[in-house]
Amino acid sequence: MPRSKLRARKLLTEMHEDTGGAILIWVALVLTVLIGLIGLAIDGGRLFNLNSNLQEVADAAALAGAAELDGSSDAITRATDAAVNYLNNNPKWSDVAKAGARIVSTGTYKPLFYKTLNGAPTTNPAEAVYIKVRTVNREVSITFARPMFPQRSTGKTFAEATAKSSFSSCANLQSFMCNPWESEQTNKGAATNWMSKIIPGQMLKLVGGTNGAPGNWGLIEPPAANGNPHNQAGFWARMAPSTCEAMDFSQLGHPVDTGNNGPFAAPGMNVRFDNPQNQLTNTAAPIVIDGLEHTSNANAASCANTVDMRNRGAIPFKQTNEDGGVAYGQLCVVTTPASKRISCPLPRDRTMANLGGNSWSTSMIGTGVNAADLLAYWKNHHTGTTIPNFYDSNLGQYVPTTTRWQVYQMENNPTTYPSAAFTSDSIESSRPFCRDSKPAGDIKRRLINVAIVDCDY
Numbered sequence: 001m002p003r004s005k006l007r008a009r010k011l012l013t014e015m016h017e018d019t020g021g022a023i024l025i026w027v028a029l030v031l032t033v034l035i036g037l038i039g040l041a042i043d044g045g046r047l048f049n050l051n052s053n054l055q056e057v058a059d060a061a062a063l064a065g066a067a068e069l070d071g072s073s074d075a076i077t078r079a080t081d082a083a084v085n086y087l088n089n090n091p092k093w094s095d096v097a098k099a100g101a102r103i104v105s106t107g108t109y110k111p112l113f114y115k116t117l118n119g120a121p122t123t124n125p126a127e128a129v130y131i132k133v134r135t136v137n138r139e140v141s142i143t144f145a146r147p148m149f150p151q152r153s154t155g156k157t158f159a160e161a162t163a164k165s166s167f168s169s170c171a172n173l174q175s176f177m178c179n180p181w182e183s184e185q186t187n188k189g190a191a192t193n194w195m196s197k198i199i200p201g202q203m204l205k206l207v208g209g210t211n212g213a214p215g216n217w218g219l220i221e222p223p224a225a226n227g228n229p230h231n232q233a234g235f236w237a238r239m240a241p242s243t244c245e246a247m248d249f250s251q252l253g254h255p256v257d258t259g260n261n262g263p264f265a266a267p268g269m270n271v272r273f274d275n276p277q278n279q280l281t282n283t284a285a286p287i288v289i290d291g292l293e294h295t296s297n298a299n300a301a302s303c304a305n306t307v308d309m310r311n312r313g314a315i316p317f318k319q320t321n322e323d324g325g326v327a328y329g330q331l332c333v334v335t336t337p338a339s340k341r342i343s344c345p346l347p348r349d350r351t352m353a354n355l356g357g358n359s360w361s362t363s364m365i366g367t368g369v370n371a372a373d374l375l376a377y378w379k380n381h382h383t384g385t386t387i388p389n390f391y392d393s394n395l396g397q398y399v400p401t402t403t404r405w406q407v408y409q410m411e412n413n414p415t416t417y418p419s420a421a422f423t424s425d426s427i428e429s430s431r432p433f434c435r436d437s438k439p440a441g442d443i444k445r446r447l448i449n450v451a452i453v454d455c456d457y
Helices: 003-017 022-066 075-085 231-237 262-272 371-381 404-411
Strands: 112-114 130-134 138-141 154-157 160-164 166-169 175-178 216-220 245-248 292-294 306-308 390-392 397-399 450-453
Touching: 022 075, 022 130, 022 138, 022 154, 022 160, 075 130, 231 262, 371 404, 390 404
Parallel strands: 175 450
Antiparallel strands: 112 130, 130 160, 138 154, 166 245, 175 216, 292 306, 390 397
């Protein structure tokens, strides 16, 4: 073999067997991978951070929207507006397409509403219980990881959140009344015009029924009633639930107690007004003046039997809807203890001309108690020729006494209102007669919470 070839082979052999500097090759290979992984971590971290920020926006927007889902006709409109505008909706988190809202009100990514979580979307605000919010797509540029993804120049992400409307009921609602002025209301479902139409002390005739007609009054089903109408008695007798009960809007719509269940509710109603029945626990209001004389004590069922004291030795006075008799303001005024012949309950509104039938009419709405009749009641039971002014704690000042409820509060506070103490010669005792040995309840026993509902809606 030629000497030159031998020399070349020897050189190649030496180079092949020489391991010096081999680590540089591995370092070059591993370094390339490490740089790619570091770039992926940096760019991926930026994308993850963008997604986290978008998720916070989506969560807050969904909660803000759910708070507006009250079933009224503009609920979806308000919920959408709240979801879009609750937070700063244009933060500069991404470095691609930086400007523009993250939550939009129209188009593909607008908020969606559902009656049930897994159901189809709804546009009916009366059914909207859930809101689902999705952000628009946002991007970050791929910089360090570009060699690993040569076909991608940006990373894209978005976030979603779902929230549910809910509320807590902290008061016993044993009955409801269909808003008499629902037809005049622009925003259906919330009965918001009730407070502007009604006046304090105004009396309304309740019309039985649950068919949704304006003015109709009906019973609400007690919790866990299982269709047993007898549960209405205890439900009406109690003042309030022991704790606030968590509710969700989807539960509203079925818990009305239809049918001829009024007689089952009546015993519970009467407990609050010192006329117990069916051996229900009686905690009556602390003062009971109803113009009736009980014929026995609370240990007997006949405590419910009463005698109308208006007929004692005189022509009965006339409560607005009655024919004959003498007007309330004429007969109930007493000038001396000897002239007292009857015990007068608080008067009705004089303007209530129609108290019969089951069809609602505006004549079933009073205009408040007549001032002369209220004064006649005061003179029938208390001292003084005028009714003292009532201290309104909300206003922080005394105001003229114009309602039955104000008079009742004064009767329960004779220390502040000395002339409100009941006279000793009162024909009808002011104490609850049928409560037996049980202590009287507080003044709010005569307050009943009623839900005002836009029933047609």
